[in-house]
Amino acid sequence: MRKKVVSVLLTAAMVASLTACQNTETKTSTTAASENNSGEEETQAPETVEVTYPIVDEPITVTGLVVSPDTTYSEDRLVWQKVEEVTGINIEWEFIDQEALSTYLASNDWPDFFHVKFTSGVLNDYGVLGGRFANIYDYLQYMPNLQQTFEDYPAAKAAATEVNGEMYELITVEKSATTVGSNRPYVRTDVLEKAGVEMPTTVDEFYQALVDLKEFYGEASYIPDPKQSEYWSPILYGAFGTEVEMAYDNDKDGKVYCNYTSDQMKKYLEFMNKLYEEGLIHQEFLTLDNTVRLDLAKSGNVAFIGGAEGNNLQAADFEDGEFHLDCGVPLTSEYDDTQTLAGVAGVGGGSRIVINAESDYVKEICQMMDIMYATEEVVEGSGLYGTSFCYGMEGKDWDFGPEGSGTYTFHTPESYDGSFTVYQYGEVIWANLGRVDALEGLVTDTVSNNQARQQGFVKNVLPYMEEDYFPLTLFKFNEDEQYVLDNRLADIDSYVQSMKGKFITGAADIETEWETYCNTLNDMGLQEVIEVYQSAYDRWVAAVAE
Amino acid sequence: MKKGSKKISGVSRLSLGTRIWRARQYYILLLPALVYVLIFCYGPMYGLQIAFKDYKMALGIADSRWVGFRNFTDFFGGYQFWTLIRNTFVLSIYSLVASFPIPILLALILNELRGKFKRFTQTVLYAPHFISVVVLVGMLNVMFSPTMGVVNTFLKQLGMEPVYFLGKPEIFRHLYVWSGVWQTMGWSCIIYLAALAGVDPSLHEAAEIDGATRLQRIRYINIPTIMPTIVITLILAVGRVATVGYEKIYLMQNDLNIDVSEVISTYVYKRGILNTSYSFSTAVGLFNNVVNVVLLLIANMISRKVSETSLF
Numbered sequence: 139m140r141k142k143v144v145s146v147l148l149t150a151a152m153v154a155s156l157t158a159c160q161n162t163e164t165k166t167s168t169t170a171a172s173e174n175n176s177g178e179e180e181t182q183a184p185e186t187v188e189v190t191y192p193i194v195d196e197p198i199t200v201t202g203l204v205v206s207p208d209t210t211y212s213e214d215r216l217v218w219q220k221v222e223e224v225t226g227i228n229i230e231w232e233f234i235d236q237e238a239l240s241t242y243l244a245s246n247d248w249p250d251f252f253h254v255k256f257t258s259g260v261l262n263d264y265g266v267l268g269g270r271f272a273n274i275y276d277y278l279q280y281m282p283n284l285q286q287t288f289e290d291y292p293a294a295k296a297a298a299t300e301v302n303g304e305m306y307e308l309i310t311v312e313k314s315a316t317t318v319g320s321n322r323p324y325v326r327t328d329v330l331e332k333a334g335v336e337m338p339t340t341v342d343e344f345y346q347a348l349v350d351l352k353e354f355y356g357e358a359s360y361i362p363d364p365k366q367s368e369y370w371s372p373i374l375y376g377a378f379g380t381e382v383e384m385a386y387d388n389d390k391d392g393k394v395y396c397n398y399t400s401d402q403m404k405k406y407l408e409f410m411n412k413l414y415e416e417g418l419i420h421q422e423f424l425t426l427d428n429t430v431r432l433d434l435a436k437s438g439n440v441a442f443i444g445g446a447e448g449n450n451l452q453a454a455d456f457e458d459g460e461f462h463l464d465c466g467v468p469l470t471s472e473y474d475d476t477q478t479l480a481g482v483a484g485v486g487g488g489s490r491i492v493i494n495a496e497s498d499y500v501k502e503i504c505q506m507m508d509i510m511y512a513t514e515e516v517v518e519g520s521g522l523y524g525t526s527f528c529y530g531m532e533g534k535d536w537d538f539g540p541e542g543s544g545t546y547t548f549h550t551p552e553s554y555d556g557s558f559t560v561y562q563y564g565e566v567i568w569a570n571l572g573r574v575d576a577l578e579g580l581v582t583d584t585v586s587n588n589q590a591r592q593q594g595f596v597k598n599v600l601p602y603m604e605e606d607y608f609p610l611t612l613f614k615f616n617e618d619e620q621y622v623l624d625n626r627l628a629d630i631d632s633y634v635q636s637m638k639g640k641f642i643t644g645a646a647d648i649e650t651e652w653e654t655y656c657n658t659l660n661d662m663g664l665q666e667v668i669e670v671y672q673s674a675y676d677r678w679v680a681a682v683a684e
Numbered sequence: 685m686k687k688g689s690k691k692i693s694g695v696s697r698l699s700l701g702t703r704i705w706r707a708r709q710y711y712i713l714l715l716p717a718l719v720y721v722l723i724f725c726y727g728p729m730y731g732l733q734i735a736f737k738d739y740k741m742a743l744g745i746a747d748s749r750w751v752g753f754r755n756f757t758d759f760f761g762g763y764q765f766w767t768l769i770r771n772t773f774v775l776s777i778y779s780l781v782a783s784f785p786i787p788i789l790l791a792l793i794l795n796e797l798r799g800k801f802k803r804f805t806q807t808v809l810y811a812p813h814f815i816s817v818v819v820l821v822g823m824l825n826v827m828f829s830p831t832m833g834v835v836n837t838f839l840k841q842l843g844m845e846p847v848y849f850l851g852k853p854e855i856f857r858h859l860y861v862w863s864g865v866w867q868t869m870g871w872s873c874i875i876y877l878a879a880l881a882g883v884d885p886s887l888h889e890a891a892e893i894d895g896a897t898r899l900q901r902i903r904y905i906n907i908p909t910i911m912p913t914i915v916i917t918l919i920l921a922v923g924r925v926a927t928v929g930y931e932k933i934y935l936m937q938n939d940l941n942i943d944v945s946e947v948i949s950t951y952v953y954k955r956g957i958l959n960t961s962y963s964f965s966t967a968v969g970l971f972n973n974v975v976n977v978v979l980l981l982i983a984n985m986i987s988r989k990v991s992e993t994s995l996f
């Protein structure tokens with residue numbers, strides 16, 4: 139009897155607690171609606187207020203949070219010290235690990251601003267729904283450099299504007315020799331030369347090169363990207379038709395479509411399957427870990443490699459101690475004789491600045507952060523402007539090379555043994571920020587892996603990239619759209635990824651199973667996903683055109 | 685004796701307060717554990733309600749929107765639901781069947797060994813338990829690689845074709861289960877060794893005098909002695925059938941074996957945690973736990989009827 143009474147009480151308690159939770163539905167909807175209304179009012183063009191330095195008459199102190207910084211060398215950064223010097227605003231930095239961020243946000247004990255790239259979920263939760271982040275549009279009149287950046291890069295404004303019309307993030311605009319997106323077809327030219335093989339320009343030449351290299355070295359000379367989306371994958375895929383995007387794209391009328399089931403994808407996978415069957419690509423490319431991939435790249439027997447390898451090869455890995463690292467050119471074939479690659483937005487990478495709406499110094503922080511978008515030094519002799527938030531102060535940490543040389547020079551302290559990257563992220567900046575376009579198209583004059591790759595991009599990749607791009611990663615979604623994506627996308631992406639691997643390795647037969655693959659994707663709701671992307675794309679086009 | 689009170693095993697039935705007061709020293713000793721369970725096991729159950737909500741961090745648990753069973757129907761109606769259920773149960777039951785009896789056999793064998801050899805064998809068997817899952821999967825990758833692995837090198841020397849073990853879905857389950865057996869059997873047998881240590885030596889002496897062989901003594905003395913431990917361990921194991929840890933599977937997973945390696949926990953990790961769909965993750969976790977509790981109750985009931993040994 140006692141057990142029954144306890145059971146009834148427990149059940150009643152559970153039902154009561156769940157029923158109590160039901161009462162919040164109306165409240166949340168109302169909040170969202172009011173946010174939406176206010177957002178529409180906030181985007182009106184402001185009048186610009188001239189900013190003078192120092193920004194404040196009396197020094198003030200603000201707190202900033204950095205997530206998972208490298209504090210091995212320093213717990214401050216030279217660029218931010220210069221910012222403090224120029225603006226009169228002292229910054230006290232706080233550090234937490236990435237894993238602790240959610241808990242930190244839930245604590246409500248926030249700093250004045252965050253130096254972190256939040257997920258869209260956090261922006262939506264705390265910004266759109268919670269109203270906890272400052273709406274930058276309210277302070278745009280104090281940010282002339284940001285206004286100018288939005289004029290120069292309309293995509294930056296579109297990418298920073300949430301679905302409610304407000305802006306919570308100060309995003310990064312980056313145009314450099316390495317702004318190439320997924321187009322990184324790295325190749326070891328010494329491996330080609332040793333075997334007497336020319337850099338391929340067509341699919342047939344690529345195939346023949348692999349045959350010749352295997353004959354010469356006795357092993358496969360191409361390690362494909364396991365995800366089939368980067369490095370040589372888009373280069374090869376682009377050769378089998380006119381499409382350059384491997385996933386979603388839009389046509390000239392603005393209609394969004396998906397390339398997962400296109401004939402071009404089928405041809406590409408058939409070609410990859412042929413390479414796999416003939417042992418011309420590494421048989422374990424789907425399961426190799428990065429260490430093994432790098433070791434294979436270092437072996438001197440593999441020519442066509444991916445990012446984990448290309449980014450990490452050092453001079454000592456080459457027989458003569460010199461970099462023989464390059465990029466391949468876009469390939470042509472009987473299906474397409476144009477050499478084109480997918481374009482990239484150049485916005486939205488790097489880190490972000492997000493300001494606490496409850497800070498006492500939102501205006502001052504906005505004025506301070508406006509320096510990140512300046513195209514010339516804000517105070518004469520300071521060397522501080524947008525590009526500084528990636529590379530440091532001009533004249534101190536780097537300089538333009540001689541006019542017409544197409545180069546720039548990094549100045550690295552001797553203690554860093556020539557590695558500017560370590561110095562850059564160890565002492566100069568926390569992470570890339572702001573408007574970084576002063577070095578667009580230029581390469582470093584320091585002999586390094588960076589230089590070799592940059593030269594490859596400038597010569598063989600950047601000239602072939604389309605101006606248009608499909609801004610998939612920059613889309614903003616409303617709650618209903620996000621719900622569709624949450625329900626559909628994980629299954630679709632996982633299935634496509636798995637089937638690509640199976641088609642290439644022959645675990646699934648392309649001829650007999652292609653139709654089933656296409657039908658399965660439709661059953662999984664691919665069309666719904668395309669419709670969501672269509673809505674997001676339409677909004678994007680409208681935002682860019684504003 | 686007061687009216688209504690009964691005498692059980694010679695002890696008068698007293699009021700609850702009196703009994704607690706009399707045993708207060710034991711309750712004080714129990715208190716830390718009780719507080720721990722209340723804070724860390726029952727307290728967080730408040731958060732279970734987000735399984736029925738569209739949880740938003742900024743709004744908190746109480747203010748997030750109530751969506752009823754939407755997260756559950758999303759999971760049940762998902763394209764992969766039945767695949768996930770099948771893979772989870774097949775892998776879990778296979779693991780249970782393969783890994784449950786081996787530690788018992790091992791304990792019975794170790795119990796018969798004596799001296800330094802026994803200690804050495806035990807150490808060798810326990811050692812894999814301390815290898816991290818990441819290292820274990822790394823070892824599997826290296827050992828079973830078609831181009832560099834020791835297994836395929838051996839096969840090639842025998843004139844056989846190399847096998848892409850890690851990419852073959854039909855091999856994945858065996859690799860997962862038997863590598864787990866190898867890693868856990870030594871550690872898992874400790875509980876049975878402890879139970880065997882409680883066997884009354886006089887029973888063995890009497891059996892020896894009666895001419896019982898070693899196998900007969902194991903069968904008629906050792907196994908019956910540890911049977912309650914075996915039953916309890918089995919009931920607890922059945923209560924975990926719907927749960928397969930995601931770390932090892934996730935590390936072993938690749939595009940070629942995903943049809944058999946995608947289980948509920950890996951799916952929840954990808955969709956729930958990586959996409960920050962906390963409500964969805966909680967709903968699936970709750971579903972998992974309900975299935976586990978039902979299985980545990982069934983196993984407990986069967987055990988009580990068959991062997992008279994049960995958890996409660």
